[in-house]
Amino acid sequence: MLLVGGGGIWGCASALPMTEMRTPARPAHETTGPSVGRPEVGLASWYGPFHQGLITASGEVYDMRRLTAAHRSLPLGTRLRVTNLENGRVVRVRVNDRGPYVPGRIVDLSREAARALDMIEAGVARVRLDVETTHNTVLSTEVVPRQAHRGPPGGWT
16 A cells, blocks of 8 residues: 655555564474374364364365364374273264364364264363374365355354
8 A cells, every 4th residue: 555645655564574574383282193003192172063064174064963083284084093081982083174273182073073972061081093094085185266154143155
């Protein structure tokens, strides 16, 4: 934007000078994740209605009624066996999203997966992640041109 007035010209810069630009923040808790034969243990959380219908990192539409998960580093399409260490319940999920972005958590589960582990009310549970397969079973990883987003109250656009 350029403003002219009072015999002077003023400019408006929209970005910080190069010396002040910051690099993107690293995840709060970096992990390489589990691998076949090497489980990962930590806190799981779940996500549901607020994300319903949004596009996941894999390009799929998020459906909280499916057995899916978000992990920071495992390949999309990886299949995990998730064991709730507090009650012994087990569920098998497919990684189709990235996250969690809360420090100290290792996986975000769909509402259905959380229900299977009986952790809906608690919100978080101590779990063990065991990798069952790591090959990419995601049908599409293309970026969707127009991603779903929250619109006005009571609707999605």
